[in-house]
Amino acid sequence: MTAHEAPEADMLPGLRAAVDDAKAKAAATRRRKAASWQPADTDPVARVLVDIALAHLDRPFDYAVPVAMADTAVPGARVKVRFAGQDVDGFVVERVSETDHTGPLQPLRRVVSPEPVLAPEIAELSATLARRYAGARSDVLRLAVPPRHAATEKQPSVPAPAVTPPAPRAWAEVEHADAFLRRLAAGESPRAVWSAAPADDWPAMVAEAVATTYAAGRGAVVCLPDRRDVSRVDAALSALLGEGHHVCLTAEGGPAARYRDFLAVSRGARRIVVGTRSAAFAPVHDLGLVVLWDDGDDLHAEPRAPYPHTREVLVARAEQQGTAALLGAVARTPEAQQLVGSGWAHELAVPREALRRRARVEAVPAEDRSVGTRIPRPAYDAIRRGLESGPVLVQTPRAGYAASLACDTCRAPARCTVCTGPLVVSGPTVPPQCRWCAHVEAAWACATCGGRGLRAPVRGEARTAEELGRMFTGTTVRSSSGERVVERVGSQPDIVVATVGAEPVADGGYAAVVVLDTWLSLARDDMRAAEEALRRWINAAALVRAGGHVVAVGDPAHPALQALVRWDPAGFARRESEERAQAHLPPGARMATVTGDLGALDDALHLLDLPDGAEVLGPVPVDDEHRVLLRVPWSRGTSLSLALGDLQRLRSARKLDPVRIQVDPLTI
Known part of the structure; x- marks a missing residue:
């Protein structure tokens, strides 16, 4: 052995020891990993709803629960799983002891959070809604469960204090309300459709119904159209x-x-939920009452797939969980009237004698537009008398100053000379401008008669406020619309000009309410035009104080205006339901739309197994696509939803071009 070899020979035992030690550590690590991936002793199988919006994969999948996750992979927890070669999110919906899968199960990758955010009843509700709307459960769960916020999840939820709510008083004049509230207090599940009357403090009435349920040890969900209504019920x-x-x-x-x-x-620290659409999915413990206000408002229609309506979500939940239900509004939709007519719900309303005391409602025809005014004498007198005792509300259907312009001589629509788009005026001293290309027409002339004068056949709230300011000099005129919505006004004698949905609440109510340009609300080309017009007018009229005066300017013979004068939204809803049933329109029929390219629509119709009695209408062009309308009798609605669900799964499995399916669309 040379001098150079001696140190190397001395190092060999140390190297061997280091290698052996590394091998031992690696083996121990493998044993620990192997032990951690062993299935749990109790309920080793987790059924997971994977967050993948593919219709043919819309079902729970079984995964093995490693022993290290046995205590955290609880039903309702968020997890990561391996699916189609990638890590995806999912919810554990169930832990079971066996699986139908014949091969080895993939283990859960990890538990994102042990917090059980998906309640069993919400998981069941998602399946019900996915079937009804021919959609995917993962899409429904995106609406039901908000995104995780890790820092917030670590904070505890403080339990609610004890309380004894006072006896209800706001329901005193409503027929059968005492029986409804008694049943709520007894822990029963009554169901009612309630029509609010003029001068009703409906947020206080909703609060009393909720408090009655809460005092009986049960929870409540209240769904409202927008933030303003949420704020009122919150208060x-x-x-x-x-x-x-x-x-x-x-x-x-x-x-x-x-x-x-x-x-x-979710933790049970709060059992009363107030909110907008998504509040319908709130996992309230011991749910006893679901409340929906103003189901005719289009804000209750979810714009995201599978497009559920809040009314149908709460009705399905009430049936599934056996809860009480209260559908309240000033107006009445045909769908709500159908619930009354079928016996699913009973009616709550103020007697006719009390309605006569609450408000005086009249419809007056508009004067000749050539005189340059749109406020007839009866409406003018109502405003003048109302200002003697309080504020006056004037509702107009359009925002802005002059929403459209026409020739003052021949009444031809005023068009842009560059692109032929419609001209508008944003103020009294501003020249007309094109709504499409923004070209300013400083020297416009009518292409039909050569006239240079312009008139505004449709005037916005800004122009209306300007006209009223000239009529009632010395009176404050407030405007509420668009981005400048006034939440509340006092009891001082001011004029409030507001667009639809932007009407402020007045302290003590309005002394008078005037509804202008009713013809414009009725001119919409839509099946629900008259229904929506009455809803807009009557919601404004309900803001009047007890004994106030309501004037609607329009054709007094129109059925919608007649229903307003009689304050009979239920009768109008019955009439609408009967007429639509004769025409095979909702709610007397169930409908669905299928939208996509012509080729995709043709494939879909060939694959679709329609139920008996189904009609296929179309296709018709819609923007850059085409649409087919499917219609079946009401009794075959479930069969249509199931057929469309099967179509979605078949198309998904075959990777065909997508089509958009919407069951029971709000508008056609």
Whole structure:
């Protein structure tokens, strides 16, 4: 051995020891990993709803639960799983002891959070809605469960304090309301469709129904169209029950606040939820009452797939969980009337004698437009008398100054000389401008008669406020529309000009309400034009104080205006239902639309197994696509939904060009 070889020989035992030690550590690590991936001793199989919107894969899949995740992979928890070669999100919906899968199960990759955010009843509701709307459960769950906020999840939820709510008083004049509230207090599940009357404090009435349910040890969900209504019910509940008993689920608070409130409900710390569309899925413990306000508002129609309507979500939930239901509104939709007619719900309304005391409603024809005024004498007198005792509301259907222009001589529509688009005026001293290309027409002349004068056949709230300011000099005129919505006004004698849906609430109610340009609301080319017009007018009229005066300017012979004068939204809804049933339109029939390219539509119709009695209408062009309308009798609606669901799964499995399916669309 040479001098150079001696140190190397001395190092060999040390190297061998290091190698042996590394091998031992690696073997121990493999043993620990192998032990951690062993299936759990109890319920080793997790059924997971994978977050993949493919119709043919819309079902739970079985995964093995490693022993290290046995305590955290609880039903309702968020997990990561391996699916189609990638890690995807999912929810554990069930833990079971056996599986029908014949081969080895893939283990859960990890538990994202042990927080059970998907309640069993919401998982079941998602399956019900996916079947009804021919959609995917993963799409429904995106609407039901908000995104996770890890920092918020670590914070505890403080339990609600004890409270004894006062006896209901706001329902005193409503027929059968005492029986409805008694049944709520007894823990029963009555169902009612309620028509609010003029001068009703409906947020206080909703709060009393919720408080009655809450006092019986049960929870409640209240769904409203928008943030303004949520704020009103929030204030009413706080005044009745105090702070700390309910949460508001809306998007305005931000993701952290929304997830915090959601967790408070999911953990049982809060059992009263007030919110917009997504609040219908709130996992309230011991749910006893679901409340929906103004189901005719189009904000209740979800714009994302599978396009569920809040009314149908709450009706399905009430049936599934055996809860009480209260569908309230000033107007009445044919769908709500159908629930009354079928016996599913009973009617709550103020007697006719009380309605006569609440408000005086009249419809007056518009004067000749050639005189340059759109406010006839009876409406002018109503405003003048109303200003003697309080504020006056004037509702107009259009925002802005002059929403459209026409030649003052021949009444031909005023068009842009560059692109033929419609001309508009944004103020009294601003020249007309094209709505399409923004070209300013400083020296416009009519292409038909050569006239240079312009008139505004449709005037917005800004122009209306300007006209009223000239009529009633010295009176403050407020405007509420678009981005400048006024939430509330006082009791001082001001004129409030508001567009539809932007009407402020007045302290003590309005002394008078005037509804202008009713013809414009009725001119929409839509099946629900008259229904929506009455809803707009009657919602404004309901803001009047007890004994106030309501004037609607329009054709007094129109059925919608007649229903307003009689204050009979239920009768109008019955009439609409009967006429639509004769024409095979909803709610007397069930409909669905299929939209896509012509080739995709042709493939879909060949693959679709329609139920007996189905009609296929179309295709017709819609923007850059085509649409087919499917119609079946109401009794075959479930069969149509199932057939469309089968079509979605078949097309998904074959990777055909996509089509968009919408069951029971709000508009056709």
